[in-house]
Amino acid sequence: MAKVYLYSEIANGIAFQIRNGVLKAGEKLPSVRMLCREHGVSMNTAKRIFLELEAQSLIESKPQSGYFVSKLLQQKLSLPDISRPSLIANDKEPNELITKVYAKMGRDDLTLFSIGVPSGNLLPLAKLKKEILHAIRELKEGGTEYEPLQGNVKLRRMIAVRSLTWGGNLNENDLITTSGGMNALSFCLMALGKPGDTVAVESPCYSGILQLAISLGLKVLELPTHPITGIEIDALKKVIPKINLCLLVPNFNTPLGSCMPDEHKKEVVELLAKHGVPLIEDDIYGDLYFGSQRPKCCKSFDKEDNVLWCSSVSKTLAPGYRVGWIAPGKHKEKLLKLKFVHSISSASIIQEAVGNFLKTGRYENHLHHLRSALKSNYQNYIHTIAEYFPVDTKVSRPQGGLALWVEFNKDIDTIKLYDLAIKKNISISPGRMFTLQNQFENCMRLCIGLPWSDDLKFKLKQLGNLAKMIS
Amino acid sequence: MAKVYLYSEIANGIAFQIRNGVLKAGEKLPSVRMLCREHGVSMNTAKRIFLELEAQSLIESKPQSGYFVSKLLQQKLSLPDISRPSLIANDKEPNELITKVYAKMGRDDLTLFSIGVPSGNLLPLAKLKKEILHAIRELKEGGTEYEPLQGNVKLRRMIAVRSLTWGGNLNENDLITTSGGMNALSFCLMALGKPGDTVAVESPCYSGILQLAISLGLKVLELPTHPITGIEIDALKKVIPKINLCLLVPNFNTPLGSCMPDEHKKEVVELLAKHGVPLIEDDIYGDLYFGSQRPKCCKSFDKEDNVLWCSSVSKTLAPGYRVGWIAPGKHKEKLLKLKFVHSISSASIIQEAVGNFLKTGRYENHLHHLRSALKSNYQNYIHTIAEYFPVDTKVSRPQGGLALWVEFNKDIDTIKLYDLAIKKNISISPGRMFTLQNQFENCMRLCIGLPWSDDLKFKLKQLGNLAKMIS
Known part of the structure; x- marks a missing residue:
């Protein structure tokens, strides 16, 4: 599990009050000194809290006057309603x-x-080109051969290493690569759903997910969704006997941009596991946080092996490369078979190039x-x-x-x-x-x-x- | 339509007699002069007939003695039975x-x-590497952008141009690219079949096709297949009321290697069109002919727009590139939507590289x-x-x-x-x-x-x- 720092916890609490209008736009915040006293933290920690909130555009500093709730949040631009x-x-x-x-x-x-x-x-175009060059030089037969079915091992290893940032603790054998993120979701829905089944999603929901589900003969149940905190858990509880699958984008989903708080993620994961409803988690935006810490994933709380975690580099590195992946847990054999049957393997050169790019640490810098x-x-x-x-x-x-x-x-x-x-x-x-x-x-x-x-x-x-x- | 030459027609007739044992292994063939007289053709044509049969390993020349039916076909290695x-x-x-x-x-x-x-x-590894280099240099944003949904236009244009060799007369707008040949078949079966439908195939049939059909909930009807001439048309006639789709590999299929004669292709295409059963034609081996002329495709005889022609470069150029395509005819919109929904687009760099390789004419040389x-x-x-x-x-x-x-x-x-x-x-x-x-x-x-x-x-x-x- 990723460590949650004290400063981060306090900052989240204040952020929550700001986003929910408890603290209003333009309102003055307590001083650094007052924050220390209030929460029993050091000056350094208190400063870090303000920096974090500033990083999230929630507060602004005014010289000689202290911190104020950002005008970005003024009345004029209120939040959209819960769907x-x-x-x-x-x-x-x-x-x-x-x-x-x-x-x-x-x-x-x-x-x-x-x-x-x-x-x-x-995007880091020049560096990516170099990695493509490197890949065609280093790969056996210049990358014209079929890759191993599970996907490029360097790529899988680096995705596994990076999973530590969100409490994933994956290893390379837990992962299967795909031709982009939609391809990952498509394999998951094909593996776990059958025509007539119902899949619950956020509302509004990315149009491609709606199209995919309908094209596979699934029914779609749209869940009320809060623009800040994601799906309404009470609504999910109400419909859970009626659904067979759940597909969520818990971190900065499109179009709403909501990010489920950790405690919501945990609750949803436990609820779905209890009812035997698999959760397909689409985490393609998880690395694009504006704050100082990467949000966790539902997979971070997945004690029952009920979450299939999917992601890609399409939103962070190269949409046109078509590189994605799945951590399918206990469904691995089923997913591997589907990948083989529908596509034999992924494009060798591209996966090698992305694997190497991730390896060098340049990816963190780019992100x-x-x-x-x-x-x-x-x-x-x-x-x-x-x-x-x-x-x-x-x-x-x-x-x-x-x-x-x-x-x-x-x-x-x-x-x-x-x-x-x-x-x-x-x-x-x-x-x-x-x-x-x-x-x-x-x-x-x-x-x-x-x-x-x-x-x-x-x-x-x-x-x-x-x-x-x-x- | 590709022109059928006189020499080719006569050669096919003799080839048929050899393969069916009318002419036995080791038996002497008529002289060039006799062939001229018998068929009323020129010396040049007669010589060309023998060269064609020799190219197909059906006959061997012995100095001073003329042509003989090849020992390759001796009794010891008879043909497998019709399945x-x-x-x-x-x-x-x-x-x-x-x-x-x-x-x-x-x-x-x-x-x-x-x-x-x-x-x-x-495989032309060095030349392919050069094309990859060229692609990342020339493509906008180094190929990191999504391609147009239908696929790289150079690639589609060159596939269209090459379709003239088998009487295809396609143009670039007739084609949709895919991530390899299996991906093409997968989209076709998803577009035209629904769970419970029956698809007729050759027997023996490539294992991947069997897996794909079953994984999509289709039933598979295996057709008796002749090792030289492909499926038995009488059997197809018998079962046609029971099938919803037909998926054939008419040219040099795996594992049998049969190649349907033109008249069989024509008859099958007409039969299926008459009964409203779409034909998915997998032509991935069509360019790998041992003789002097590329075989036609079922699509060459497709007057009713009932054939979806699929192919790839996986068997001819680069298995690991995952480049394939479909000429879906009237089903184009449906196929485009499926491609978008399951994969957004293809990998830009690889398609550009293959498109350019095909363009230079080096492909013909390589083939x-x-x-x-x-x-x-x-x-x-x-x-x-x-x-x-x-x-x-x-x-x-x-x-x-x-x-x-x-x-x-x-x-x-x-x-x-x-x-x-x-x-x-x-x-x-x-x-x-x-x-x-x-x-x-x-x-x-x-x-x-x-x-x-x-x-x-x-x-x-x-x-x-x-x-x-x-x-």
Whole structure:
């Protein structure tokens, strides 16, 4: 298990009060000295607490005056509401909007707020090229041979080593590599679900997960989800007799950006294990935290071997490489067979290159820079939205990841906004993409992985103006 | 449509007589002059006919004496029997032997007669490396971006251009790329079949296809198959009301190596179209012909848009690259959606590299060398088997591809042979891997993609001795 530091615990407590409005935007915080006394900690620890909260954009320091709750959280930009989907399993075809929006992928002439990946200039392109070179030189037969079925051993070893950062304690034999994260989820759902089964997911939920589940003949039950803390556990308790599987993105999911607190993760893992409902955990955003510590995973609390932990490098290193993985626990043999049957093996060269990149420690360095860039983007987006969007706009406050969830007032139909925006070469993801029900008509997802620039700010402003126009 | 030349038609007629024993091993053929008179063709055409038959190892020239039916076809090595599976759809789990045999993949200490790929020293490794280098230099963001969903356009264009060699007349928009050939078949079966449906296949059938079908909840109906001409059309006619799909490998399938004559392909395509049964055509071996002309595909005769043509470079260029494709015809939208849902996109760098390799024309040159090597291997295997295997051994006579099918007398159990051989570091594929029924217990598949050497000959001899020991 990863160690939880005292400073981190206290900081989380204050963060929680800020996010829930107990501490209001602009309000002054106690001084460093007062914090020491209140919690019985050293000056150093108290300072670290403020630094952590500042790192999370929750507080701002004013010279000579101390710390204040960040204006980013002012009334004007309140949090989106907890989603309230109907708790009935659904097997409707996902909205065809999804195809329309994704057809724009790769279009240079558009500002793609719609595609949830980090932009190329946030990625270590030169170093990755070197690793590809290295791979074709070092691999037997230049990488033209089939890899071992379970996947490149260096890659698996490094994923296992990195699992220590979130309390995973995996070893290389616990892992199977796949062609990206969706491929990992697809194998898990195929292994554990059968047509007619019901899978519970967050709501709003990534459109690809909805499409995947429906394409495999599963029914989807959308769970009420809080923008900060993730799924509502009481709702899960209520529906648990009706579900066969649960697929969650507990850390900085898209589009909402929520991150389940440790105690929620623990409770959900125990609840699902008790009822024999396997949990497929998609952790592709877990390394993209804005704070100082990587969040744990549900897998960290998995005493009953009931969690299949999936991730990839698509959101952190190279979307186009298609490198993902699964820690399937007791389902390993089943998953290995599925991988063989549907794809024989993964692409040797790419996996070797990523394995080596992870090995050198350069990955940590890169992640550090990427996280800073995303966090700074996040702050810029929030400021710009506060300035130019309709006054009653609500915005999520993700503490990591690549997405912002924007909720307009009920009069603003984001499908209409999409059509208007695309004429100005701006692409967004309307809220209807993230549900099989009739909800989120006034919501949209914005990707924060684009490099910040005056032009990007202008595009956001344009988007805000369009929203005002139709409200 | 590819033009059928007169010489090729006449050569096919003679080839058919040789393979069916009308012309016996060692028998003298008519002279060039006589052939001219008999068929009313020119001397050049007649000479070309003999060259074609010689290229197919069917005849041998003796100085001063003319052409004779090849000794390769002598009595001692007769053809395996037509398979006679029961015509009942099956949903049994495939034999677990498959896992055991494939677990040996990549083992350097073994002679892997069991894995059906060309060995690395038959592949253009240096040129492929250069193409990978080129790809990471030329691709936007070094290939870290998602590709367009349909796949690399250069690659699709070159596959389309090459389709002219078999009468395909495809264009780049007709094609979707995949992560290898099995991935292509998997998407086709998912798109067109639903659990409980029945798919008709050749018998013996590649073990991976059996596993894939069963894993998707399909039933498998194995069709009687002739070692030279492929499936028995009368059997297909009989079962056609009972099947929902047909998946064939009409050109040099594994393990049998049969190649359906054009008129069979045409008849099967028309029959299936008439009954509304889609045909998934797996053409991964089509470019590996030993003769002078590439065989056509079922897709060449597909007037009703009922054939989904699939292939890959796994058997010709680089197994470990995982590059395959589908020409799905009217099912394109459905297949695109499946590809997106299960994998988002293919690995950008690898597809670009293969696309460029195909573009330069070096691929044709490479294929020419590969085909010569495989044909020469084939002849060496046949000679060695004739010399060292039990006298009543039967062997297939593929005119292309990577596999030999060996049928021993009924007393030789190839699972027993596998266990004995593996102790001598030799791996084979027992016949039971290629069926869901109780058949082929006395058969095995040998891959001819290994580089010929004294050591390989010695291993084959050892295998023959082991077979004699247990007979």
